[in-house]
Ligand SMILES: Nc1ncnc2c1ncn2[C@@H]1O[C@H](COP(=O)(O)OP(=O)(O)OP(=O)(O)O)[C@@H](O)[C@H]1O
């Protein structure tokens with residue numbers, strides 16, 4: 095059983111224009127609309143693969159109702175809490191040259207009270223399961239509390255023990271604070287830029303990533319997957335390090351590939367697959383998402399085919415303490 099959590103879902107609109115001129119009237123076609131949210135995308139991916147998925151989070155106002163309605167058509171169960179405010183809109187304008195302009199609202203605030211309700215909902219859900227679920231905490235939250243995810247991790251570990259695997263796809267201060275604590279997530283998936291920000295070093299290649307896998311911040315995180323877009327990924331699983339090599343593909347839209355990757359990992363862990371098979375699923379899902387126009391969507395046929403094209407190169411550790 096997989097539970098994914100999204101604390102700031104959005105109603106996404108993409109407008110296509112010939113040109114976009116600042117300070118002028120820009121006419122465009124009607125937008126393509128879709129629900130956005132990292133945990134929702136990861137949950138959709140895992141559900142398409144055949145996982146039993148519940149996705150939860152918070153929704154607010156009229157937009158929240160719209161999102162709730164859309165989510166009812168999805169291949170997962172939902173458990174969204176209604177809170178005060180308005181779920182956010184995220185608007186993208188794409189011109190002929192593929193320049194992308196984005197306007198993203200803050201979304202409803204996660205107050206201390208909401209924080210507690212979310213935690214209780216996760217705990218209630220975990221209690222109802224026969225086996226410990228995989229819990230994926232994904233995406234940003236509009237909160238003044240930079241320790242929100244750290245606190246969730248502490249509480250979840252305290253109440254549910256180590257049998258429940260907690261995955262996070264978060265960045266910035268929240269990730270830093272999570273990793274600076276003694277209770278670590280089971281899995282993290284920063285992309286190369288997020289990893290670079292985390293350790294405060296300019297990283298541009300997989301070699302740079304590999305050379306920094308001994309960073310103290312990653313210590314005791316059992317499974318680290320640093321995704322590198324079209325270059326695949328680098329993985330650290332306990333004492334093993336893998337260069338995860340993917341074939342070149344003709345992408346259509348890579349947005350949400352990281353979310354799909356997390357969905358693939360959640361599915362594979364829930365199935366108790368080996369680390370090698372898990373990495374293959376993770377990459378195949380990211381790639382399959384990049385082959386679709388839709389964000390956070392994979393095709394099971396593409397995943398099955400791509401999975402066999404992933405090359406895993408285990409790397410001898412260059413650093414011994
Ligand atoms: N251009 C691409 N070509 C092939 N595969 C890709 C491409 N971009 C992404 N992928 C696949 O998806 C995985 C995750 O992509 P990426 O590193 O871009 O994640 P991300 O930046 O977290 O994405 P997002 O936050 O938009 O979901 C990659 O490791 C790879 O397997």
Ligand SMILES: [Mg+2]
Pocket residue numbers: 263285352353
């Ligand atoms: Mg990402």
